[in-house]
Amino acid sequence: MHLALFIIFGVFCVAGALNLLLQRHPINSALSLIVVMSSLAVLYLLLGAEFLAAAQVIVYSGAIMVLFTFVIMLLNAGKEERTHGSRLAYIAGFPGAAALLGILTFVFLSRGGDFGQARLGEYIVTTSDLSRVLFRDLLLPFEVTSVLILIAILGAVALARKEH
Amino acid sequence: MNDALRILPEIVLVIAGVVLMLADAMMAKQSSRKPLGWLAVVGALAALAASLWQYELPPGTAYFGVVQTDAFSVFFHVLIACIVLVSLLITIDAVKDSTEGLGELFALMLFGAVGMMFMSGATELLLVFVALEISSISTYIMAGFRRKSAKSPESALKYFLLGSFATAFFLYGIALIFGATGTTRIEAIAAAVGAGNTPALIYVGLAMIIIGLGFKVSAAPFHVWTPDVYEGAPSPVVALMSTGPKAAAFAVLLRIAYGAFPLLHTHWVPALWWLAVLSMTIGNLGALRQRNVKRMLAYSSIAHAGYLLVAFTALSAEGIAAASFYAVSYAAMNVGIFAVISHAGEYDDRLTLIDDYRGLAYRSPLLGGAMAFFLISLIGIPFTGGFFGKFYVFAAALHSGLVWLTIIGLINSGIAAYYYLRVVTAVYSRPAEASPVMAVPRPSMPLLLALFLTAAATLVLGIVPTGVLARARQAAQTYPAFSQTAGTPLSER
Amino acid sequence: METGLLAFLLINLAKVIVVVVIMLMAVAYTVLLERKLVGRIQNRWGPSRVGPFGLLQPLVDGAKLFLKEDLMPAAVERPLYILAPIIALSCALISIAVVPFGADIRWKGVDLFQISDINIGLLIILGVTSIGVYGIALSGWSSNNKYSLLGSLRASAQVISYELALGLSLIGVVMRAGSLRLRDIVGVQATHGLLSWNFFGGFQFVAFFIYLMAAYAETNRAPFDLPEAESELTAGYHTEYSSMKFAMFFMAEYANMITVGCVATLLFFGGPTSPFGHLFDHVLTGTAAQAVLPIFWFVLKVFFFLFLYIWVRGTLPRFRYDQLMGFGWKFLVPVAIANIVVTGLWMGLRLPVQ
């Protein structure tokens, strides 16, 4: 059951990611990314991260990507043009990414035994588990995040404001 | 309460920023925002005082070991507070009353400093990450603040995209290290590594962290964003972002490399060695062919990152002290020179080509002299902070037996003399008849203050560096593995 | 084991089907209810010809929409144009899956009155709702029509803005329950009936009003129905839609209303519990009564909210767009945050000293 779900949603993820890469219209890329994110939410559930799964859907799919689609729509972004820079990017990009993948895969698979197996429902992190660590051990980073958000708001307002 | 004292400068800055935003909201729409700048200056001064006061605190951690106050972090707290203080003065001078979003700009500078300060004190990678993002995001925004020019948003965009890209790498590195050790606390990682638990995962993770931080400190080959960003961003902001976040990122790199992975130095030292060589060489060669002063200084900042990395590679207490000292002296002279550029270019960066600076010394002896002085310090002429910093860095390197690195570095500093000097001679040569008349506005009080502070700092660091040196050396004691046997490099033991 | 799993799946499937059918019926009759009530508010009769009191009107409407020609405008982005209403409707229907609409009664280990009891039920509702934006956004964009686009831009901006206030308003409730599981949230409101409801006993009435307003905006209902403001944008994001696709949007809107009603009931009004608490437990002791009564209460409360929806629509004028945004950001969000702080303080003071 776990393996089946993993395969299904893993394939969704990869397919979505590839689609993001291959689609030429940004909105299609955005939708594929939403698919990836939502599938990831399911994978989080499989790994016992309930709260994160929900947060993933709410924050990523529900807020961040909405913002993306919103901007795509607002700017009426058209199809991507293939321009001079892209050939170089192809030459450098794919081998680089492939090499990265190769290294990482090698590391993960060669030491695969160290990481153990994930069983369904074996380790479930509840929201209160999370909050216990979040609001005690990691209270300061949590508080500091508010500064980050403040900055983001300030910046978004300052940058997107129309010049008078 | 004791915990709060350990993050006092940050708290002060946050409060100042919030008060500033509230004041901004309450002020009449048309009224000048410059008083807000002075408010921010007061905030930065308070933060500076708080940072200095932190030297009184016994070293220790706070908030469940997430953040640490020790001589090292306090050293960087003080440095960052100073940088922000002077950058604020420059900004007050550069902007006009009509400039939009000034309140936000000042607040962002203060908030950005919060991130930088946390970076230098964090012992939990999560906090490092959040703080890094605070400092990065605020600088992305500030880079785009010169809205009248198309270059500014463009530079913000490039900075943003490449910076976020780097962040992803940094984060992946943290994830892998978390996977290998099961923790994100720096001492705990060190303990896990010390227990002989060093799977390949750690190497890959460390490499990714170095890549991520390499971007942030603009070390070659991760430097591509630097020239564009420096060129497009408003000069006062460049003064801040070429020094503050960089110093903080170096602090993080130091803490991670020396604090979490001292035992793996055989792996990261060669990597940093190459980064140092590449940064120095690419930075200096790149600067040689620039016609734009800001781009030139961008490449020079890459080169200076290289010099700093040399100190890292020394792998000794002296090296740490040298890196810390160099960060200070670089900050002093670089902020100073951007003060001049910002004033001469009037925030809008009207004139940034080297030719535009022909005869600056004739139009404004003070600015010309200041610019020449800072450039001379950047070259590394004795009795300036630039020289002593460089000297100290290379002394540490040579002490650790890095002969080739020292030679490469000093040859590089010789090459660097050329492009700096080109500007010096331009500043002091008679302006061509046909050149656009560069009417330099009279320096205002905040600018004079900024110039005085930076020039005095540069001079003091060059002539009587003892005080700062002692603090830097004290900071180096934070890493006991390296300070106990000061002098003998780890590699030889 | 195998048979157990099979039975489990079958029972659940049956539950899903029953709930969906009821839901769709409810949607259909909510439409009728609205037309009737608004008619009364505007001093007219509303539909009254088809069937007694016009009760068969929804069926006829449905048939009409089914039979209409399904127009496909030439310039649309076909896949997205088709996908959009599907997203909208499915998201509207999914959220009902975690709503407990009756007492916790199990048969063969299966919870009868709730499709799925998840630890983070409340978050699921929020998450699914947030996905629902795509239906609107994509419909407007794929229609390739400026009214549609404007409508969908407005809608998405409005939805993301108000989602914040909505989420914040629920935190007080969650704090009181200490759980995100809807049954737990209902559970803390069960003991003393009305007095222990979050709305009264929990002093969450501020949160409730914030929730209510935010939820109205979320569902694009009056007075926040700017995305489909007919006087400005013809019909907003679904201008180009017709027939069944249009019907799906229509159904999604009413399904969302029902969901909002359910959530309000669950979070603030004790859900399927009786307003009298356990006062009458000794009177009605039969299993059937214990199973049916909660459903009765639940439906009654939800009905009240639907009525409120329609009442508001009939009464209040539409906001202007900037007013809408200002209201959301400058009023609802700060008040919601204040509510959290006050709730936190209150709970902190009442907490036994350890």
Place this chain on the structure above:
Amino acid sequence: MLNDSILTWITFMPAAGAVVVALLPRKGRVIQWFSLLVTLVTFVLSLHLPAHFDYAQHGFQFEENHPWISSPAIHYHLGIDGLSLWLVLLTTFLAPIGVLVSWRAIKARTKEFYFLFLLQQTAMIGVFVSLDLFLYYGFWELSLVPMAVLIAMFGRNRGPQAALKFFLYTFLPSALFLVAIIWLYAKTGTFDFVELQSRLAGGGFAPEALAWVSLAFLVAFAVKVPVFPLHGWLADAIQEAPTAMAMVIAGKLGLYSILRFNLGLFPVQARAIAPLMIVVAVVGLLYGALVALAQSDMRRLIAYSILSHLSFCTLGIFCFALAGLNGAVYQTINEGLTGGALLVLVSLIYERYDTCDMSMFGGLAGKLPMLATLYVITSLALVGLPLFNGFVGEFLVLSGGFPVHPGWVAAATVGVILSASYMLWMVQRIFYGRQSSLVVHRPALDLNAREHIMLWPMAVLMLAMGVLSPYWIKGIETGVGGLANAPAATARATFDAAHHGQPARTEAVSMEKQ
């Protein structure tokens, strides 16, 4: 008391003056007068040195040694010996003349000029008096900057380019020089010259490493001298630089440093490389002389003559004979004095006629007799006519070097002859013959009082140094004596010292009696 701080006073008096200059108003000639005052006071203070110098004592005098930075162990260590004594004096002596010669030539930006000029003074004096390598390096590098900026700012046509060239030529090797200094520190833990000397003499260092280190020192100094293949900056710099700077740009700093450090710290390595240096010196001597013959611009001619004469000094140094060393130092002082005087004179001609092109001149002696007189005196001093200082220096070098390297020294004598020919040819072309149209048509006055005041002291000194040389030599000898008799590295050196050291000294003394 004053002995304990006199060097600090002398060194930093100009710098303090520079600070004051920066604050003075740009009105009238306030800045000029003040600078003149500062330089004169410095000069007067520096007269204290020869007056209280103990000529019998080897080693450093007037020492000041205070810890400056604890780690790295840097000291503020000043001191002079016979080697640096007269060079300090020369520097302080030339300073007021530099001010005077700039009196009219520098019209605009006087504040910048005198600020940098005085800073340059401090740097140069600092180079001669510092005994801590770090401090020394500081002054060494510092001396570049005001020079470069002054060339860029007040250069005639291609000032910036010349400044850049000058700076890079001298700065690049300095980088390696710094590596060498740091290496020494890393190995010995000290920057102190005296301590380093004893440590290095004690041995225990890898010979190859020391060879490289000494080479780094030598190259940095050789560029500054300049020694033959490294002289690319010289002509441009002298042509472009304001006269006050051109007077001091070449020679003494580099030669002093070679003597002090290469010979003082690395005697073995210096001897190892001596053959090469001698070849280079002789080649440079002849090359400079020949190129000078082909110049039409007076400044460039003087530049190449300076190259030629400085090669003479190099030759004297690397023969390791006492007379040669004495002669080299003497010649270094001569060069500063005579070459400087010549540059002053040329600048006076330039001030009057706005050109340095010799083909434009002719018959000037008839119009400007006093100037012509002084020009001839200086030229004669430069070519080494007996009674003048140049003769003493050249004779000492040749007599010291001849026993060691007869062939090369013989070749060098050819240079002396060539030097006479181009100098006299220049005098002939400018001052004698038919008056050119420029000279006829452009009205010009002979020397005025200021110009007399600055020229006559130099002329008198040339003569005095020619006839009263023992007064100077006795000081120089205490300084360089140790270098020639340094612990023998090779049998050859021992042999030289034993057989030629003593006779050379008597020769020198006897020569003065003539």
Place this chain on the structure above:
Amino acid sequence: MVPTSYYLVLSAILFSIGVAAFLVKRNIITVFMSIELMLNAVNLTFVAFSRQWHQVSGQIFVFFVMVVAAAEAAVGLAIIIAVFRARNTLNVDQIDLMKL
């Protein structure tokens, strides 16, 4: 039962695709989206490792990444809008006022 390494490999694949997309895509918004993809891949790694070590902090890291991503998105999109206003293009290659 699924070996954790499968999750890790999956995240590596996603990350690499993100890197490739970052380098290859020409539309700024898509480039930005590929960064989000990379962050998501990292998140998966965190969650997988969090399960393996039974350490909640890994999941908290993800939580923070989400917050940061949201902040970045707000700022990044504002920057993109500013650039679009100034240059009227979203093509990376045409955003070239300054030569690299």
